[in-house]
Amino acid sequence: MTAAARIVMNEIKGYHNFIKLMMVLVGIGALASLVRFIFGLGVTTNLNDTYPWGLWISFDVVTAVPLAAGAFTIGIVAHVFHIRKLEPLVRPAIVTGFLGYSLVCVGLLLDLGQPQRGINVLRYWNLHSPMFEVSMCVMAYTTVLTLEFLHPVAERFGWHLPLRLLRTLELPFAILAAMISTLHQSTLGTFFLIAVDKLHSLWYNPLLPLQFWLSAIFTGLSIVIFEASLVHKYMGQPDESELLATLTKIIPWIMGVYLCIKLYALAFLTHGPLFDRPVLLALFLAEIGAGVILPMGMFFTRKIKTDKKMQLRAASLVIFGLVLNRFNVSMFGMEQPGQLIYAPSIIESLVTIGIIAAHVLFFVLIAKYFPIFEHHPEATDYTIPDHFHRIEGHESKAGHELRAEG
Amino acid sequence: MSTTSIDFNKTRTFLIDTTKCTGCRGCQVACKQWNQLKAENTHFFSGEGYQNPPAMSEYTFTRIKFKDYQKNGQNEFAFYKEMCMHCNDPACASVCPVGAFRKTAEGPVIYDDKRCIGCRFCMMACPFGVPKYEWSKAFPLVKKCTGCYSRVKNGKEPACATACPTAISYGPRAEMVKEAEKRLKAKPERYFPAIYGKEEAGGTSVLYLTHQPLDELGFKPITKRPLPSYTWQALRFVPGIFLGVGGTLSLVSWFQHRKDRIRKEEEERAAAKADSTKGVNE
Numbered sequence: 001m002t003a004a005a006r007i008v009m010n011e012i013k014g015y016h017n018f019i020k021l022m023m024v025l026v027g028i029g030a031l032a033s034l035v036r037f038i039f040g041l042g043v044t045t046n047l048n049d050t051y052p053w054g055l056w057i058s059f060d061v062v063t064a065v066p067l068a069a070g071a072f073t074i075g076i077v078a079h080v081f082h083i084r085k086l087e088p089l090v091r092p093a094i095v096t097g098f099l100g101y102s103l104v105c106v107g108l109l110l111d112l113g114q115p116q117r118g119i120n121v122l123r124y125w126n127l128h129s130p131m132f133e134v135s136m137c138v139m140a141y142t143t144v145l146t147l148e149f150l151h152p153v154a155e156r157f158g159w160h161l162p163l164r165l166l167r168t169l170e171l172p173f174a175i176l177a178a179m180i181s182t183l184h185q186s187t188l189g190t191f192f193l194i195a196v197d198k199l200h201s202l203w204y205n206p207l208l209p210l211q212f213w214l215s216a217i218f219t220g221l222s223i224v225i226f227e228a229s230l231v232h233k234y235m236g237q238p239d240e241s242e243l244l245a246t247l248t249k250i251i252p253w254i255m256g257v258y259l260c261i262k263l264y265a266l267a268f269l270t271h272g273p274l275f276d277r278p279v280l281l282a283l284f285l286a287e288i289g290a291g292v293i294l295p296m297g298m299f300f301t302r303k304i305k306t307d308k309k310m311q312l313r314a315a316s317l318v319i320f321g322l323v324l325n326r327f328n329v330s331m332f333g334m335e336q337p338g339q340l341i342y343a344p345s346i347i348e349s350l351v352t353i354g355i356i357a358a359h360v361l362f363f364v365l366i367a368k369y370f371p372i373f374e375h376h377p378e379a380t381d382y383t384i385p386d387h388f389h390r391i392e393g394h395e396s397k398a399g400h401e402l403r404a405e406g
Numbered sequence: 407m408s409t410t411s412i413d414f415n416k417t418r419t420f421l422i423d424t425t426k427c428t429g430c431r432g433c434q435v436a437c438k439q440w441n442q443l444k445a446e447n448t449h450f451f452s453g454e455g456y457q458n459p460p461a462m463s464e465y466t467f468t469r470i471k472f473k474d475y476q477k478n479g480q481n482e483f484a485f486y487k488e489m490c491m492h493c494n495d496p497a498c499a500s501v502c503p504v505g506a507f508r509k510t511a512e513g514p515v516i517y518d519d520k521r522c523i524g525c526r527f528c529m530m531a532c533p534f535g536v537p538k539y540e541w542s543k544a545f546p547l548v549k550k551c552t553g554c555y556s557r558v559k560n561g562k563e564p565a566c567a568t569a570c571p572t573a574i575s576y577g578p579r580a581e582m583v584k585e586a587e588k589r590l591k592a593k594p595e596r597y598f599p600a601i602y603g604k605e606e607a608g609g610t611s612v613l614y615l616t617h618q619p620l621d622e623l624g625f626k627p628i629t630k631r632p633l634p635s636y637t638w639q640a641l642r643f644v645p646g647i648f649l650g651v652g653g654t655l656s657l658v659s660w661f662q663h664r665k666d667r668i669r670k671e672e673e674e675r676a677a678a679k680a681d682s683t684k685g686v687n688e
């Protein structure tokens with residue numbers, strides 16, 4: 001026992017200071033959530049009857065879910081559209097998705113008043129509730145992602161049978177992931193359709209779910225770019241900018257559709273004044289200008305195919321735009337004139353910082369110990385040692401027969 | 407929703423005539439007593455005006471709001487009893503993931519605290535800001551006016567309606583609407599020409615008559631459509647979209663993989679051909 005502990009300690013000592021910092025932040029976050037359970041939501045957060053939802057819903061759920069959309073979008077592109085060369089991007093995205101969704105579950109449980117009853121969602125179905133729908137999807141999708149994540153794990157430990165099974169399920173899983181994701185990414189938008197006279201008209205319109213879905217798709221792909229660039233820069237992983245160039249061709253078109261729908265909804269589907277609140281207008285313009293139009297323009301240029309820095313910059317802007325959009329919808333746009341303004345408490349902030357740090361930390365650790373980036377199918381030997389069909393010469397015989405017939 | 411089978415002409419409804427309210431706050435006290443709610447520490451002007459407590463809360467299900475205004479150079483008060491509106495098609499019930507809220511056939515919208523997981527979506531959704539949270543607890547639940555369901559079920563009137571000496575009538579919704587319309591017609595100079603709650607949020611089981619314009623008294627202008635219909639217009643597509651996305655992507659992947667397979671087979675055949683012609687030549 002002590003020997004094992006010593007090995008672990010030594011291993012940790014060898015880590016980069018950045019990882020150590022992340023560990024400390026995760027620890028602080030865990031402590032802060034403990035405080036929340038001991039003293040209750042009222043004392044530890046700045047939530048109240050006017051602001052029943054705060055940072056934890058706005059960031060840990062409403063924003064974190066689309067930020068974890070990379071897994072399903074790249075799954076569609078690589079597996080469904082069968083662009084095999086993008087395969088190396090799939091695994092990192094799945095790890096991010098897996099971590100993202102697991103942490104969404106953590107965030108949700110922290111925010112619930114009665115987390116021990118979370119299972120009630122499975123016992124009492126309310127098909128009219130967007131929250132029911134999202135919780136079901138998040139549970140289902142976390143399971144799918146866990147299974148997908150088992151892939152590198154099985155590879156690492158050489159479990160051949162599960163590996164074989166998982167490999168056949170790759171495509172069905174990619175499709176299932178897309179189905180589930182479409183539902184809950186859009187339904188997160190449906191959440192706010194109930195806020196008829198609360199959410200400001202700059203964001204409230206019946207097409208909100210569609211916008212949430214589209215923005216999740218292009219942000220998911222941008223996250224893949226963002227991550228691959230950072231990992232190349234700081235973790236010495238192979239340069240994927242050529243593969244990323246394929247993504248930069250897809251992203252701006254989806255952004256274009258998104259922008260058109262948004263403008264259409266703004267022009268024809270809103271009720272109520274649009275320009276009555278200068279602060280909200282500024283937030284809206286920042287979101288659209290810096291978060292959508294600018295990066296879309298960058299993605300449309302020819303230069304971005306080869307310019308790594310520009311790829312990273314454009315992807316970061318998209319992410320900025322998405323985060324701002326989700327906060328605008330779930331927090332800023334909901335504030336009524338003359339209301340006290342909500343700002344998260346220290347505990348709330350520490351927990352959210354801890355969750356972000358946990359994401360980064362686990363990602364780095366998983367990448368360190370599991371074959372995440374080494375997965376270049378064109379370079380890997382795909383044949384698995386197969387205990388069930390290990391008849392000598394069977395393969396080659398079949399091959400001969402085929403050839404003889406031809 | 408299950409509410410479709412409810413006859414909204416019969417659901418018990420409050421008719422609150424604010425022009426007859428004297429601001430005695432008997433209802434406020436009766437509510438506290440009947441529901442055994444804790445008293446709150448209050449100060450004057452901790453809220454908007456003279457009213458106390460400053461807002462509805464986990465301890466206060468109903469509250470008389472005071473509104474001072476000027477009439478013929480005199481200072482006057484108007485009062486307005488704040489409580490759950492017991493909507494016909496309640497937003498709180500539609501958004502709750504575990505269906506903890508339910509509109510009863512008798513009228514009150516009731517809450518099952520055994521089901522609630524504490525997500526606070528009901529608080530977000532209610533257009534009138536009614537559900538309140540037990541912020542003081544580590545594992546909080548939601549609190550709101552029960553419509554005195556246990557009394558109503560047994561043929562009694564709600565505690566607040568019983569206590570009120572002047573302003574609250576209680577009875578089947580159709581009758582209350584008729585009564586309100588009668589009063590509006592009989593004394594048009596006394597009333598602002600509207601029945602708040604008749605159509606608000608698709609109709610509610612609490613109706614108000616006022617003297618002042620509604621917005622001056624602090625009534626929120628609210629959509630006439632039942633709120634659940636706003637989310638349902640998106641949610642109803644869910645099964646279709648789920649299957650649609652699945653079907654489309656399956657087709658696409660089948661097509662793409664087929665393209666790939668055909669390409670491979672062609673290559674193989676070409677290779678085989680090259681092989682066999684080589685054999686013949688030899």
Ligand code: SF4
Pocket residue numbers: 490491492493496497498499515531532533534535536537550
């Ligand atoms: S007023 Fe609010 S809490 Fe009361 S029934 Fe209507 S939606 Fe529900």
Ligand code: SF4
Pocket residue numbers: 501502503504505506507521522523524525526527528529548
């Ligand atoms: S807080 Fe409770 S009652 Fe309200 S929506 Fe959530 S689960 Fe339902």
Ligand code: SF4
Pocket residue numbers: 436437438440441467468489550551552553554564565566567
């Ligand atoms: S109906 Fe009952 S719970 Fe509701 S305000 Fe009146 S006394 Fe209170």
